[in-house]
Amino acid sequence: MRRARLGFWLFLAPVLAWLVLLIVLPHLDLLVMSLRSGSGSRASWTLQNYANFFGEPIYWLTFVRTAMYSVITTAITFLLAMPVAFYIAKVARVRLQGFLLTLLLLPFWVSELVRIYGWMILLRESGVVNFALLKLGLADAPVEMLYNDATMIMGLVYTSMLFMVVPLVSAVESLDDSLIEAAHDLGAGRAAIWWRIILPHCKPGITSGAIVVFMLCLGNYLTPNLMGGKNSLWFTEQIYNQFIASFNWNQGAAFGFLLLALSSAIIWIGLKITGQKLGEVAS
Amino acid sequence: MIRTLPNSRAYSWSYAAFVVLYFVFLFAPLAVTCVLAFNDSNFPSLPWYGFSLDWFASPGPERVGILHDAQNLRAIWTSFQTAFWVSIMTVVVGTCAAFLFEQENFPLKGALYFLMLAPLVIPGVILGISQLLAANTAGFFIEDTFGLDVPFLRPSFWLVVLGQFSFITTFVTLVVSARLRKFDRTLEEAALNLGANRWQVIRHITLPYLRPAIVGAGTVAFLMSFENFNTTLFLVGSEPTLPINLYLQVRDGSTPVINAISLLLIVGSSILAVANLWVSRKA
Numbered sequence: 001m002r003r004a005r006l007g008f009w010l011f012l013a014p015v016l017a018w019l020v021l022l023i024v025l026p027h028l029d030l031l032v033m034s035l036r037s038g039s040g041s042r043a044s045w046t047l048q049n050y051a052n053f054f055g056e057p058i059y060w061l062t063f064v065r066t067a068m069y070s071v072i073t074t075a076i077t078f079l080l081a082m083p084v085a086f087y088i089a090k091v092a093r094v095r096l097q098g099f100l101l102t103l104l105l106l107p108f109w110v111s112e113l114v115r116i117y118g119w120m121i122l123l124r125e126s127g128v129v130n131f132a133l134l135k136l137g138l139a140d141a142p143v144e145m146l147y148n149d150a151t152m153i154m155g156l157v158y159t160s161m162l163f164m165v166v167p168l169v170s171a172v173e174s175l176d177d178s179l180i181e182a183a184h185d186l187g188a189g190r191a192a193i194w195w196r197i198i199l200p201h202c203k204p205g206i207t208s209g210a211i212v213v214f215m216l217c218l219g220n221y222l223t224p225n226l227m228g229g230k231n232s233l234w235f236t237e238q239i240y241n242q243f244i245a246s247f248n249w250n251q252g253a254a255f256g257f258l259l260l261a262l263s264s265a266i267i268w269i270g271l272k273i274t275g276q277k278l279g280e281v282a283s
Numbered sequence: 284m285i286r287t288l289p290n291s292r293a294y295s296w297s298y299a300a301f302v303v304l305y306f307v308f309l310f311a312p313l314a315v316t317c318v319l320a321f322n323d324s325n326f327p328s329l330p331w332y333g334f335s336l337d338w339f340a341s342p343g344p345e346r347v348g349i350l351h352d353a354q355n356l357r358a359i360w361t362s363f364q365t366a367f368w369v370s371i372m373t374v375v376v377g378t379c380a381a382f383l384f385e386q387e388n389f390p391l392k393g394a395l396y397f398l399m400l401a402p403l404v405i406p407g408v409i410l411g412i413s414q415l416l417a418a419n420t421a422g423f424f425i426e427d428t429f430g431l432d433v434p435f436l437r438p439s440f441w442l443v444v445l446g447q448f449s450f451i452t453t454f455v456t457l458v459v460s461a462r463l464r465k466f467d468r469t470l471e472e473a474a475l476n477l478g479a480n481r482w483q484v485i486r487h488i489t490l491p492y493l494r495p496a497i498v499g500a501g502t503v504a505f506l507m508s509f510e511n512f513n514t515t516l517f518l519v520g521s522e523p524t525l526p527i528n529l530y531l532q533v534r535d536g537s538t539p540v541i542n543a544i545s546l547l548l549i550v551g552s553s554i555l556a557v558a559n560l561w562v563s564r565k566a
Binding site for chain 2: 007008010011012014015016018019022023024025026027029030033080083084087090091092093102103104105106107109110111112113114115116117118119120121122126127128131132158161177180181184211212215216218219220221222225226236239240243244249252253256259260263264267
């Protein structure tokens with residue numbers, strides 16, 4: 001028995017070290033830092049960093065924009081991923097299923113930067129799409145398709161698609177075909193089958209997909225930075241500016257904490273509405 | 284609707300067309316990136332001037348291929364080293380955590396499990412800044428108290444490793460736990476009855492059973508580390524990893540050498556992905 005306890009401590013020690021030193025303490029430090037001004041011995045407690053956020057429209061407008069666009073992106077991702085997931089799980093021939101699923105996963109093993117770069121050389125003024133449009137006579141002069149909000153949202157949808165499709169495929173797969181057949185035999189139309197049978201069954205998959213996609217959008221830096229225009233500032237860019245450009249770590253910490261609070265709140269609400277626990281969604 | 288139910292021809296065809304379009308959307312940026320790596324041109328764009336391997340092998344001075352591009356080669360090497368250490372550390376601690384949460388019972392287990400899941404829902408940028416802050420605080424503290432200067436607490440190679448380790452360990456834990464949960468514990472009891480001690484049981488029975496999950500999780504950890512951008516951005520010192528280095532090049536205008544690197548990344552990660560799939564199929 002004593003030896004078994006030793007084993008327990010050997011498992012516990014590295015896990016505790018990881019979680020306390022790299023997760024708990026840094027985020028407490030983030031909170032403390034956001035409530036202070038200056039550094040070293042001249043530091044004092046203050047709420048000024050948060051007051052700056054609410055007092056300066058550019059800050060909170062960026063925050064609201066980031067949240068709104070993340071919600072929109074999550075919704076579009078769901079609308080695009082649902083039919084694809086349903087096709088793979090229920091419509092495609094069984095022999096094709098595994099192949100399609102592998103094909104679906106493949107692009108997401110590649111770095112996000114490479115995927116964004118691919119879109120940039122497709123869409124920019126001297127890009128491949130413009131070249132094709134000019135050759136086909138569909139445009140008289142090259143159109144700049146990068147650096148606007150619509151393209152940025154498309155990029156965000158593209159980069160986070162996988163995290164919606166995978167949980168949806170496994171959710172749809174676990175639905176018993178006979179339920180759909182029964183509904184069909186009893187005269188239900190397509191809309192009714194989707195609304196009353198498929199979507200309620202997929203709720204856990206939809207929740208976990210939506211949570212992950214939302215969080216990834218909120219915390220994304222590359223896509224808004226490289227595909228968004230001058231006016232599509234993302235909140236992570238504000239954090240970066242405070243830390244690296246202005247070197248105002250207290251202000252940056254306050255922004256970081258606000259972003260963390262927002263993402264935690266939305267995830268908590270999402271779990272509450274659908275009555276699930278984080279542990280269930282994660283597995 | 285589904286395989287067993289009758290569908291109108293138009294419906295089936297338009298559904299299939301939608302899925303095909305989706306896959307085109309998925310692969311277009313990657314395909315274009317790869318093809319343009321071979322274009323005999325100084326810009327990553329059309330028209331096609333002919334096939335060339337300049338962007339891989341040309342020694343310069345006008346075109347510097349990736350094989351002669353010292354800066355990018357150094358970044359690739361840094362990323363390799365980072366990913367190597369991250370995958371080893373995450374596998375060790377993640378396996379400990381899996382044993383801890385699946386086989387041990389202790390007070391506050393639920394709370395610790397929740398904490399273990401937290402990195403899943405913390406945006407990568409926030410992890411990066413909070414770790415930067417905490418390392419800085421710890422550095423100041425050690426310098427003030429002991430008069431010691433700890434170089435790795437400033438943005439540096441090891442800080443990047445720790446930052447990536449802090450959230451990738453959660454993924455490893457989840458993958459290894461999932462397999463450990465399916466383990467038949469009577470095998471352990473049998474071995475214990477036959478006189479083995481706990482360590483012999485783990486070494487000869489449980490770990491061999493877990494091996495496919497550990498190898499798979501290690502591969503994923505390697506790729507996640509190799510491609511990480513958000514967390515690394517804030518912790519990187521004078522040795523940029525490949526994604527950071529590529530980002531700086533893409534932001535400030537690009538040459539087809541980026542296409543060449545992207546192609547290598549796409550091929551490399553596809554091989555790893557397929558190998559990983561093959562290992563998990565066999566398990």
